[in-house]
Amino acid sequence: MSLAYPHQSSSSVERPGWRKLVGFNIFTGIIGAVIGYIIGWYIGKALTTTPYYEYIRVNTLEDDLALILAYSFGVIGFLVGMGFANYPVGRMLGRPASLREKETGGAWRYFGLSTDHKVVGIQYLVGVGFFFFVGGLNAMLIRTELLHNTPEFVGPEKYLTIVGLHSVVMLGTLTSAVLGPFANYFVPIMIGARRMAFPRIEALTFWLLMAAGVILLSTIFFGGFPTGWTGYEPLNDQALMGMDSYILFFALVGISMVLLGMNMIVTIVTMRAPGVTWGRLPIFCWATFVTAVLMVLAAPMLIGTLLMAALDRAIGTSFFLTLGGGSAYLFENLFWFFGHPEVYVLALPGFGLILEMLPVFARKPLWGYRIAVAGFLGVGLMSFFVWQHHLFVSGINADLRPFYMLSTEIISIPTGFVFLAFIGTIWRSRITFTVPMLFCFAWAFNFLIGGASGVVLSDVPTNAQLHGSFFVIAHFHYTIMGGLGFAFVGAIYYYVPKMFGFKLNERIGKFQFWAMFLTFNATFLPIFALGLKGMARRVTFYPADLITLNRVVSIAAYLLFASMLLLVYNVVYSLVFERERATDNPWHSKGMEWQVPTPVPVDNFPDKIPDMRDFDPYDYGVPVSGGGAAPAPAGAGA
């Protein structure tokens, strides 16, 4: 147990190697997980043999209750092994309060509970990167199966599991792709704070996500799951035990989201340094804040819904089963009430990153700060009023469809604000096309196509043609991969010098950008065409005349995957072969995160919290007299 006080040298530094292994870290965590799993399994098995359980469970072949309890106890055991119980228990035993754990101590601190937000940020980057890779591998398997129009590679059952894994890994872990690494690392620095509001909870969100990821991947040992990421009932209920992995994964991701969101909200509300008023908060912090609110409001719906699904599966309730008085509509309704804010949880941090990077390389202040913030708030608010556009053909509330059509189309107005801020910022600017700036432009192009195709899908008559087709796939890959994904990779190039102290190679970076941008579009533009030709989602059988187009897509997708591996290559190359040490502020940014030294001290601001009353993160450009040279993006009156 290491309850170090601020500035006290951590005891772990002097400990011998074997002592580190039995301390509270990932190894003891894994041991705790195994013990918890075994305990949970036997409790579940014991409960299954009680007379009551025999009564309600007539036709049972599987051990859902045992597996769900095993997973739950396994997670608890893992967290205890990681040391998350030490502090609460210590406090109950009367030990003094402390804020800090494992903030120093070399590479070892990355394998345990660390209360340094910068350590957690890097943990997140590696963890999310790993699951991004796993999701990408699954995408490659999908594309390989679709080389033929009949199931010849993995077969229909494994195919559905692979589709499910791809989508769930991506949607579950990428919710934290920006807030995890970049917001955890940079929001405290941007607002002039020394740490997050709840450092232990911050660490908890990361380790919960990792535990959830392992649970999800373990689905392959229990038969996989056939439902895709939506997990619709009653197929969910009918599925094998692998479905329980999905349920536990998403529920844990939901808990992680709520905690992460709450931590961000409290940090941004209460810990801003003097001068960081709401009107001067960096735009990335605003995006983080709105995303965090969406997480806190939407994710509990997911957790509750999945709990109901788990009860249906394990102990014979029938919330979603029509024969027992439940409703399959209920699941769809509840799921999408979470599901639609969720897609904006994926999109908004990308907006924030792009608008944060843009002024640096345009050498102009962020144009339209207030309208961009209004855009975030508008998107956040409206995202709770559109969810039934996913259910236009389901027959649920059919007479309300004009309302959902309107609300969905209205959400494109605040999204347009973000584009306006982008357009205004680069008007008459002085652009340097560094790798992050290239990614900003690519974001604008991709999200434009994603947004326009979204308007097509929001219209009921066209939705009737395109719902459930490959057009939808192309649409959300343009918004999530083309939007969030490109912002994420751009932000890696932008922030690695600050996080790790070296610069990624610019030449390889540019090559990687063009490879990624071109192959991304070569992959997903033809998918629009496939959708317009009527290719349905999640099928292993499709009309023979679509084989050629599918093969084009598959080849482009392989190259896209290769371009992502190029990013890994760039990291290795820049780290090992041609290491260029980064200066404190290689991009000449005015943001607070670039004014602190590299590597960032444990306390961010060791002496005292900065006075930011005269600080302006977007203090670029030369003053213009009278404002007469105001930008007039000409076609704005289109």
Next chain:
Amino acid sequence: MDEINHGRRFTIIWAVCTIIAVPLVIWVLGPNLGYGEASNAGEDQATTLTVLAAIATPFLLLVGLYLVYAAMFFRQPRGQMLEGPAVRDDAKVQISWIVVTSITVLILAVYGSVALIQNYGDGTGSGASPLNRPSHVGLRVQVIGQQWTWTYRWPEYGGVETPGIEIPVNTMIEFNVTSLDVIHSWTVKELGIKADANPQVNNIAFAEPNRLLSFEYRCTELCGIWHGAMYGFGRVVTRPQFEEWIHKMQIKYRPAEKYLPPFALTYQPKFGSHRAGFEEES
């Protein structure tokens, strides 16, 4: 500050491209959108796709061309580090942007809603009791989804259940879509029909085929491992051909009738769950 009036120059470029592109979208791309327009719903959907593509084009060009324009003309001179003008906003531009996007969005929503109501749901599943029903329904057919096949029952022909479907041309048809197990979705792209098949829900869609053709029906809601194989082919035929076909079917499937439940709008699911205590019905 350079001499070029970027605003005017970009506006001209954009206007010229728009004037060229929009007719191309309407008359070259438009006819290729949509799957066949073999019903009132399919026709309207294809038209809507064209309209949306035409409305989106100026916006796509605006941002797309602007990105290219900015990348070409708003560059940092090589080897220098100049700052741009420190302009932070412009109320006029922002207000006009808001007005233009809002008006466009409202037009789209009104257009979509009118199309939806005029065409009786435009071929989509509109729930058990659609507010807006056509007065001239000429035929009712029940579409039943189950893992992993579609069957059809004909209430006006004694509730006979057939494994295939033929429907008469120029007749407003009411499709009652339901499921016996999980959620499916009955999609006929040629006729512009898409309606989810939910257990214990009667989901109604209307469409009026306007030409003779054979069509493909397919499940488009993930329903288990053979979801992709849940498709088949039907035909739109003349009314006499249809009558002949359905009478043949009535004779052929009469022996099966005693195993069928009486015709109803929904049926007890085959199982609620294989685990939750509901035995399969005998």
